Amino acid sequence: MKSAVETLNPTRVRLTVEVPFEELKASLDAAYKKINQQVTVPGFRKGKIPARVIDQRFGRGAVLEEAVNDALPKFYTEAVNEAELNPLGQPEVDITELKDNELLSFTAEVDIRPALEIPDYSGIEVTVDNVEVTDEDVEKSVEQLRERFATTAAVERAAQDGDVVTVDLQAKVDGEVLEDGVADGVSYTIGSGELLDGIDEAVKGLEAGGSATFTSELKGGSAAGKEAEVSVKVTEVKARELPALDDEFAQLASEFDTLDELKADSRERLARMRRFDQATQAQERVLDELLKLVEVPMPEKLLEDEVRTRKHNLEHHQLGQMGLDLAKYLEIQGKSAEEFDAELKEQSEKGIKTQFILDEIVGKEKISVGQDELTEHLMRRAQSSGMSPDQFAQAVVEGGQVPMLVGEVARGKALATVVEAATVKDADGNVVDLDEGDEEETAKVEAATETVEAAEGKTEA
Incomplete structure (x- = not known):
């Protein structure tokens, strides 16, 4: 088999493939066998009809068509691997020549992942909100707890x-x-x-x-x-x-003996939440800066498919659950159809760019995914799907989606790598140490993975 690659644009190629006829032998044998099982010829037992009789009765062309349809995916895959391409979606195949006992030639046009240059991202600098818990925040938190015991x-x-x-x-x-x-x-x-x-x-x-x-x-x-x-x-x-705010209430509503201890715990809990929010904000802003650094050619068909998928999911899943149609949703949002389509296209482009860039960093940094990280991700995805972890894991394996989940975690780790290299400052200009706290590494990776999923549009609106 011979193959050549022609670059049509940065995101699309045309493969030209020539296959000597002898390489079709296995597919021809399979075609005769398949036709043998489907037809009946007087004087011959089913499955025992000679090839020459099939050619005479049903035409050699029918056999060739069956054989070529069987062989094309294999030869296409070989050509893709030989050229070291990363195809996106299904190819558009055109058989240019088919000479019996001589040659099969075909072309295949397909979108590919563009080659990306990832620059030094260690110079990225972002500003995030301060972690600040006021007395008013604590009082509000305690008051909310008090409301629950009303x-x-x-x-x-x-x-x-x-x-x-x-x-x-x-x-x-x-x-x-x-x-x-x-x-x-x-x-x-x-x-x-x-x-x-x-x-x-x-x-x-x-x-x-x-x-x-x-x-x-x-x-x-x-x-x-x-x-x-x-x-x-x-x-x-x-x-x-409402119960009185005193030590007796603290003992009723918590494991603490005094109201002061309850308030101190509330302050620390709020601080942890603010630190988590600060880390998420850092991830989002670092990702935005990273996207600005890399020029990403956009595969038009992939973009069209992504826009169509997002619109379908919104209309038929998310809005349907809320009893709304798209027109009512746009009315509530105060948007025109044109504004909505423009935003959807922008969000889809961001999602595609995010995946391309982070996948490139995964390869560049040789990032791998550990079993603990994959398990943590699977547990969260199972929870959001409403399935038990065992049910979700079984569905993932049966659906061949394990590589997809591994890719999601790997992109989360890639973002975490970029964030670690970046400089993050709070609103007062102080450098923020995002490694503070006792959060486990797998939890940090999962938080970064959630940020990536949001950018890729994999979380519900």
Whole structure:
């Protein structure tokens, strides 16, 4: 077999392949065998029809077509490997010549990963937010904990903000009560925003037994998105009572004996969260700077496929789960279709560039993935998919997706390598040591992997 490569542009090549006919022998034998099992010829047992009879009865052309279709993937793969190409997607194959007992010639056009020059990235410098926990932050955190231990007691007065009311609801559209528009005994905290728009104003000022009517756009159900006339009746009003902020509360709500110890723990927990947020911010900003350093030719077909896939996932998965269509989503976002398409294309380009550049760094830095790192990644992916780790692992193996997961972790490690080489400063100009803390190395790699996935568009919006 002979092959030659013609570069059409930085991201697309044309392979020209010539195959001597004797190299088609195995595929020709397989073609005769396959046809033998599919046809019947009087006077011959099934599977025992001579090749010359098949040629006479069904035509040599049918055999050649079957043999070529069987052989093309093998010869294409050999040509790709010989040229050391990294193809993207399926090739466009054109058989240019087929001479029986002489020669098979074909061309294959395919997008390839562009060759990239990765410059010295140690000069990257980014600024991130300070890690600062104020007394107000601590008080807010403790107050949120206090809210979780609140109790309620029935009161004989008008409902007000923060009260928990029990209500009966009835929704009408065009004067007709909806089949799924009636609900009794619904518990609702005034001001929480967890029910219909307008209900807060309707129930405030009502005592048990009081009722009101208001208009609201339905968020779900058979008439989602339509304006409805909603009748609400308050059957009970309860006031929320918060526990006193003292040592007794600390013992009730935590493992600490005193309120001061609880507050100190809250401060440290908030500081850990801020340090994690700071590290994530550093990863995102370093990645953005890295993308600016490298010129990446964009394979147009790959970009088109990526844009189409992202749009499909948004429309048919994410928005569908929220009961929205694309038009309603754009209305909520305040975007035109043109603005949305432009943003989607920009995000898709960033995702492709991120993968290309980090994969190049993986090779350049000879980055490998350890079993602990892969297991950590698999556990997180299983959790986000709603499957058990064993179920997810089995699905990954059966689907041949282990190399894909390894690639995801490797790109995370590549980003972590770049971040380690970069200079990260806080808003005050102090150099930030992102290795501070007791976080395990696998957890740090997984955090970087999540940042990469977000850039590549692999996390849900």
